[in-house]
Amino acid sequence: MSQYNFGFLDEFAKKEIRRCTIKAVAIPGYQVPYSSREMPMGRGFGTGGLQLTLSLIGENDTLKVIDQGSDDSVNAINLRDFIEMTCPGINTTTSTDKADIIQSRHRIPEKELKEEQLIVLQVPYPDPLVIVEPSEEKRKQMHGEGDYSRLLVKLYEDLIKYKEITISHRYPTRINDGYVIDPSPIPRWDVPKMHQSKALILLGAGREKKIYAVPPYTDAKPLAFDDVPFRVEDFCDKRGKRRACSKCGSVSSFLDEFVDSTNGKTVYQCSDSDYCAEYCAAQSKQPFEESIDG
Amino acid sequence: MDKVLEVKNLSKVYGKGCADCFGLTGPQADTNICPSCGSVVAAHDVSFDLYKGEILGIMGESGSGKSTSVKCLFFDEEPTSGSAVFYDDGKQYNLFTLNAAQQRQLSSRRFGMVYQNPYLGLNFDISAGGNIAERLLMSSISHFGAIRERASSLLQRAEVPTARIDALPKTFSGGMQQRVQIAKALSTYPPLLFLDEVTTGLDLSVQAAILDLIMEIQQEIETAMIVVTHDLGVIRLLAGRTLVMKYGRVIESGLTDQVLEDPQHAYTQRLVASAL
Ligand SMILES: Nc1ncnc2c1ncn2[C@@H]1O[C@H](COP(=O)(O)OP(=O)(O)OP(=O)(O)O)[C@@H](O)[C@H]1O
Ligand SMILES: [Mg+2]
Ligand SMILES: [Zn+2]
Numbered sequence: 158m159s160q161y162n163f164g165f166l167d168e169f170a171k172k173e174i175r176r177c178t179i180k181a182v183a184i185p186g187y188q189v190p191y192s193s194r195e196m197p198m199g200r201g202f203g204t205g206g207l208q209l210t211l212s213l214i215g216e217n218d219t220l221k222v223i224d225q226g227s228d229d230s231v232n233a234i235n236l237r238d239f240i241e242m243t244c245p246g247i248n249t250t251t252s253t254d255k256a257d258i259i260q261s262r263h264r265i266p267e268k269e270l271k272e273e274q275l276i277v278l279q280v281p282y283p284d285p286l287v288i289v290e291p292s293e294e295k296r297k298q299m300h301g302e303g304d305y306s307r308l309l310v311k312l313y314e315d316l317i318k319y320k321e322i323t324i325s326h327r328y329p330t331r332i333n334d335g336y337v338i339d340p341s342p343i344p345r346w347d348v349p350k351m352h353q354s355k356a357l358i359l360l361g362a363g364r365e366k367k368i369y370a371v372p373p374y375t376d377a378k379p380l381a382f383d384d385v386p387f388r389v390e391d392f393c394d395k396r397g398k399r400r401a402c403s404k405c406g407s408v409s410s411f412l413d414e415f416v417d418s419t420n421g422k423t424v425y426q427c428s429d430s431d432y433c434a435e436y437c438a439a440q441s442k443q444p445f446e447e448s449i450d451g
Numbered sequence: 452m453d454k455v456l457e458v459k460n461l462s463k464v465y466g467k468g469c470a471d472c473f474g475l476t477g478p479q480a481d482t483n484i485c486p487s488c489g490s491v492v493a494a495h496d497v498s499f500d501l502y503k504g505e506i507l508g509i510m511g512e513s514g515s516g517k518s519t520s521v522k523c524l525f526f527d528e529e530p531t532s533g534s535a536v537f538y539d540d541g542k543q544y545n546l547f548t549l550n551a552a553q554q555r556q557l558s559s560r561r562f563g564m565v566y567q568n569p570y571l572g573l574n575f576d577i578s579a580g581g582n583i584a585e586r587l588l589m590s591s592i593s594h595f596g597a598i599r600e601r602a603s604s605l606l607q608r609a610e611v612p613t614a615r616i617d618a619l620p621k622t623f624s625g626g627m628q629q630r631v632q633i634a635k636a637l638s639t640y641p642p643l644l645f646l647d648e649v650t651t652g653l654d655l656s657v658q659a660a661i662l663d664l665i666m667e668i669q670q671e672i673e674t675a676m677i678v679v680t681h682d683l684g685v686i687r688l689l690a691g692r693t694l695v696m697k698y699g700r701v702i703e704s705g706l707t708d709q710v711l712e713d714p715q716h717a718y719t720q721r722l723v724a725s726a727l
Binding site for chain 1: 551552555577578580581584585586588589593594595596597598617
C-alpha cells in the first residue's frame with residue numbers, strides 16, 4: 158500500500174478534518190460541516206467515523222474497532238483491516254482498556270472510558286431534528302434558537318399513545334445545555350455514558366458530511382419531561398428480576414436477545430464481547446466461545 | 452388606556468414595484484395592480500392604534516388587503532415599508548426591525564393567530580393536545596403533567612370535549628378545529644390575537660357559538676384582537692372600532708357604530724346598504 162499516504166487520506170484532507178474536529182470540540186454538539194472524502198467503501202459503512210480515525214491516529218497508537226459491541230463482526234474486521242493496512246505502525250486490540258482510539262458503531266463500551274482515550278462513533282443521520290423538519294435551513298434555524306419544542310412534542314405524543322417514551326436508539330440528547338444531538342444508533346443504555354464522560358466523544362457522519370463532539374466532562378442530558386424522567390432498558394423478566402448474561406452471568410451490562418436454534422429458547426448475552434470475556438475471566442470461568450484476539 | 456400596537460403607514464407590494472405604484476393604484480384608480488409595472492399593491496399606508504382588551508375589525512371585499520396587513524404583523528409576510536410598535540410589559544418592540552429569531556419569539560409567545568384554514572394553524576399529524584403542547588413547550592414549560600392539565604383546561608375553555616384531547620385534528624368537525632386553533636393560540640395568554648376569517652365557511656349556529664367564545668375570552672383575559680372578516684355581522688357583533696379597506700387602502704375608520712350608521716365613503720355606504 159505504499160502508493161497511499163499514512164492514513165489513506167492526504168495530509169491536506171486530514172488537516173481539514175482535524176480543524177473541523179477542533180471546532181466541534183469548541184462548540185459542543187454543533188454539527189460542523191466538512192468535505193467528506195470518497196473512501197474505498199460505500200458511504201453508510203462508517204466512512205464518517207473512519208475519516209475521523211484516520212485523521213487522528215498516529216504510529217504506536219492502539220486501535221479497537223467494534224460493531225454492535227463486537228470486535229469480530231464483518232464490518233468491524235473490514236474497518237480494522239483497512240486502518241491497519243493504511244496506517245503502518247499502529248497496534249490493534251479488542252481490549253477496551255488497552256485502546257487509545259475506539260471506533261464504534263451502535264455501542265459505547267460498558268467499561269468507563271478514561272481521559273486519555275478517544276471514542277469515534279459512526280453516525281448515519283446526524284440531525285435529530287430531521288424527524289420533525291424536512292428542510293435543513295429550518296433545522297439550522299431551530300438549532301440556532303435552541304428550539305427543540307417539536308422534538309419534545311414527539312415525546313409527548315409517544316407518552317399519550319404508548320404511556321412511555323418508545324425511542325430505543327438515537328435518543329435526542331442535549332449537550333452542555335445547548336445543541337441537541339443524534340448520538341448515533343447507540344441504545345438508550347449508552348446515553349448516560351456520554352454525560353461527563355472522561356473520554357472525548359467524536360461523532361462522524363460521512364454521507365451527511367458532519368462532525369460533532371461531546372468534549373470530556375461535558376453535560377449530556379437526554380430530552381425528557383421534568384416529571385417523566387429518561388429511563389434506560391431494564392432487562393427484567395416477567396417477575397421483575399434482572400436478567401443475567403448467559404455466558405458470564407453479569408447483571409449489569411446491555412444484553413442482546415436471540416433465539417437458540419437448537420432448543421428455540423430465548424438467550425440473553427452481553428452485547429459488549431470484551432466486557433463479557435473480562436467478566437468471565439474475573440470469575441475464572443471460560444466463556445463458551447473463544448473470544449477473538451486482535 | 453394602554454396601547455398594545457401602533458401601526459404606521461404599513462405597505463406591502465408584491466412584485467418589484469416602481470415609482471408609480473402608489474399613485475396609480477387604490478380606490479380612485481379602481482385597482483390594486485400598478486399599470487406601469489404590474490406589481491400588486493396589496494396594502495398601502497395602513498395606520499391604526501390598538502388598545503388593551505380592544506377588538507379592532509378589518510372589513511373589506513376580497514383582495515382588499517385585510518389578510519396581507521395581518522400577515523405582516525404576525526411576521527408571515529415582510530412589509531415593504533411602514534412601522535409597527537408592540538407594547539408589552541413596559542417594553543416596546545419595533546416589530547419590523549427585530550431579527551427573525553426575535554420575531555419568532557414574539558409570535559410564538561406573545562401573539563396568537565387563528566387562520567381561516569385550520570391546516571395553517573394546526574399540525575394535522577399530532578393530537579389536539581399535542582398542538583397545544585407544542586406552543587407551551589416553545590415557551591419552556593417542561594412538566595408533562597402541567598402541559599396535560601393546561602391543554603385540557605384550554606380545550607375545555609374553548610368548549611372542545613376534553614375526552615378528545617388525544618384525537619387527531621382531522622377527526623374533528625370544522626367548528627371544532629377552529630376551537631382547537633383558538634385554544635392553541637390562547638395557550639400562552641397572549642396580549643395580542645389575530646383572527647382571520649375564523650368563522651367563514653362554518654354553519655351559522657357554529658359561527659355564533661365561536662363568536663360568543665371570542666367575546667367571552669376578550670372579557671376574561673383582556674386580549675387585544677384584530678378580527679379580519681368580510682362579514683358585516685361579525686364586525687357588528689365583535690368590533691368596537693373598524694377599518695374598511697379597498698384596493699389596499701383604508702377608506703374609512705372609526706367606531707363601528709359610526710361606520711355602520713353613518714358611512715362616509717360611498718363604498719361603505721353600498722356595503723352597509725346591501726347587508727340590510
Ligand atoms: N403571495 C402573493 N403574491 C402576489 N400577490 C398576492 C400574494 N398574496 C396576496 N396577493 C394579492 O394581494 C391582494 C390582497 O390580498 P389579501 O389576501 O390581503 O386580501 P384579503 O382582503 O385578505 O382578501 P380575502 O377576503 O379574499 O381573504 C390581492 O390582490 C391578492 O391577490
Ligand atoms: Mg384574506
Ligand atoms: Zn456476558
